Each structure stands twice: as C-alpha cells, then as structure tokens.
Amino acid sequence: MNQTGGVKTDRLDAIRSHLYANGFSTIQDLADAVGASLATVRRDLQVLEQDGAIDRVHGGARIAEGSSVELAFQEREKRHLSAKRSIANAAYEKLLPRTAIFLDAGTTVLQLARLIRINPMPLRIFTNGLIVAQEFLNIPHLEVVLLGGHLRSENASLVGPQAEAMLETIWFDQLFLGASAISPDGAIYSVDSAEASLNRRMLARSANGYVLADSSKFGTMATYKVAPLNAAKLITDKGLAPQWRAELANFGVDTTYAELGAKE
Template sequence: MTQTGGVKPERLDAIRSHLYANGFSTIQALADSIGASLATVRRDLQILEQQGAIDRVHGGARIAEGSSVELAFQEREKRNLSAKRAIATAAYELLAPRTAIFLDAGTTVLQLARLIRINPMPLRIFTNGITVAQEFLNIPNLEVVLLGGQLRSENASIVGPQAEAMLETIWFDQLFLGASAISPDGAIYSVDSAEASLNRCMLTRSAHRFVLADSSKFGTMATYKVAPLNMARVITDAGLSQEWRRQLGDFGVETNIAEAGA
C-alpha cells in the first residue's frame, strides 16, 4: 500500500535500513522498497539529509560519508540472522575449554555469545560489548570481564583510551571480531573511529584472530580502516561469491565457509 502525507518515523527508519543494506539506491528503488510515492520519498530524503543521516546524490541517495548515525543495534542484530547463526556455530567449534577469549561487540559475535550461554564450557571471556556481557549473567564456569571506558550507545559497546589501556595488560588465546565492512582493498573497516582504534588493539593482543562477517559485508565500505584482513582468519557464510572467495585467496586470507544448518 502506498503511503503519503506526513512524516512517519518508521518510514524514515525503513529508508535508512534500505540504504544501509544496499548502498546507493535510486528514488524509485526506495519507493518500491518501502511502499511510498516518489514525492513522499523525496520529502523524507530531504529530512534525512538535514539530520546528516544520508547524502542525496543525482537520482538517489546513500548513507552519509562519515555519519555517526547507525541503525539501532537491535535492528542490525536481526539482519542476515540465519547466516550469522551459521557463522557463530562454526566459530563455537573452534573454542577450547579453559582458554581466554575476547568477544567484540558485533551482532554476529553476539550469536556466538548466545551459543556459549546455551552450551557453556569453562572459559575466561573478555568483551567490550554490553549486550554480549549480559548473555553470561548467572552462567556457571564462565569468568567474564567487561572493559571499562566510554559508552558508545550506537553499538552498546565500550571504547576509548581507558579500554585500550586495559587491553594492553591482557593476552587472549582467541579473538572473535565483527566487521562493519570488508572493502575491495582487502581491509576491515568500521563506521566509528574509536571502535576502529580499539579493534586494532584487540588484533595485537591475540594469539589466534577470527573475523566473523556475513557475506553481505564483503565489497562494502565504511569510513575508518581497522586493519588488513589477512591479519585474521575469516569465518563467513555460503552466500559469499566465488569472486570474493578467489579474492580472499589472493589476499592470503584463510577462510572458513559456514553452511546454514550445519
């Protein structure tokens, strides 16, 4: 049903969600996606541009370069959920009891945290993710440490100099790191500078490093570079294109492809 008339917050959210998932989109594609008229979409885009959330370009729009506006954590958590769960299952198989691991604040890593909650083993878990830490309340055999620092509400995470200083005193057997984007240049990128800086610290403090990224993240771009992808092993889903599988080999990146339902 076509929507017209006044501004509806859920319609603005739907436009942001579409642009976040698809990158640049034409006005027609946005109208088809959210079920609104072209005139309504144009008005909504003007509002979002004034808020700094999007950039309008000829014939369409995209998420603003360097914008601090992210989709709500709960909304991003639901995106590509079956792929994220498959990736989490593959990552869980790599865990060893009585080791120290770091779980970052990403939504795919959160699925790994939920598997650990359901099937706990003796682990020392460090995290900068508030939502991740909450998964482990009252779970036996887990020692859980939440980094201290600055709260970043958009990702329910802890970042900043205090968190980085704490990381410098800890060594992990395994790191499980999410990614906002994996660019064509073979690097991990983040939408936030403080998150990117903390992620770089995580990578230097871990013996074994794993990037958990569903296939939609590949070939996309965010603002702040974290590190070359070949610093870690990638766990992704079967939706990854053959071209990207070849590219990862060219970059020297070891890759696990997680099959849904495996």
C-alpha cells in the same frame, strides 16, 4: 517533540524497517506500507538519504549498504541474521574449553555469545560489549570481564584510552572480532576511530584472531582502517561471491566458509 514531528519520526522508522525487511522497494510500495502519499514518501526518502541511512535509486530506495553512518544496534542485529547465525555456529566449533577469549561488540559476535549461553563451557570471557556481557548473566562455568572505558551508544560498546590500557595487561587465546566493512583492498574497516583503535589492540593481544563477517560486508567501505584481513583468520558464509573467494586466496587469508541455514 510536537505531534506532527512524532508522526514523521514514526513514519521514517517505518520506512527504514520496511527496507530492512524487504530490500529494494518502490516509492509506491513504501507509500502503501506506511499509509502516506507518494509526495510525502519522496520527502521522507530525501531526509533518510541526507542522514546516510538509505540510497535512493530510480523509482525507489534501498538501505545504504556501504554507508559510514552506523545503523542503530537493534536494527543492524536483524540484518542477514541467517548468515550471522551460521558464522556463529562455525566460530563456536573453534572454541577451546578452559581458555581466555575476547568477544567484541559486533552483532555477529553477539550470535556467538548466545550460542555460548545456550551451550556453556568453562571459559574466561573478556568483552567490551554491554549487550554481549548481558548474555552471560547467571551462566555457569563462565568468568566474565567487561572492559571499562567511554560508552559508545551506537554499538553499545566501551572504547577509548581506558579500555586500551586494560587490554595491555591481558592476553587472549582467541579473539572473535566483527567488521563494519571489508574493503576491496583486503582490509577491515570500522565506522568509528576509537573502535578501530581498540580493535587493533585486540588483535595485537590475541594468539588467534578470528574475523566474523557475513558476505554482505565484502566490497564495502567505512572510514577507519583496522588492519589487513590476513592479520586474522576469517569466518564468513558460503554466500560469498566467487571473485571474493579468489581475492581471499590471493591475500593469503585463512578462511572458513559456514553453511547457510534456512532464510529468516
């Protein structure tokens, strides 16, 4: 890449980082943040919008909340972190020692993995998440099994026929599953077809499934349906809108509302 291209890439990354940290921002705010002209920022926003990373609105831009374009794992991990940690705390309370659990590759589930690392208990843990598995290196009382399969770089996960075949030989006491989106029809959706297929097999192979989804995921859409939300229990945060709480009751979803911690 030439130097000019490198500068543009750095500027696009800086714009996205600013929007992640600050939410909706005016074009002037973004220009000040990245040290570029208004005309340059407008061109950059057009590129980011075409990539599906942002939505341009009157006078500025925001991150594309309902986009099917998956954000880089490291950047998604930082979003709504307080809510994710609160949900992880509630999920940790549901763990049962000396059982077999499955942790998927989602960023909220990663927060649960970090709690288990800090406060380990005897568990047999299965996962398809590379970053999740790394949390358990050299941790006592844990037996950890990583699924094989095709590496999906966007989510640092292993998916595909080999992973699904391995699931057919395993039974879990508990599953902890993330979600790309919870749609208005009351279903879990994913941005990737292979991951959606694998998630369905996870649900079928577990005695108790828990979906860990912060309130920002509700009312959004992704491309591939995983399952109805009432196929599992739900753990979300108390920031969920009242109308969605009513909808969950209508859908018959067993829901735990986690107390929100301090803002990040």
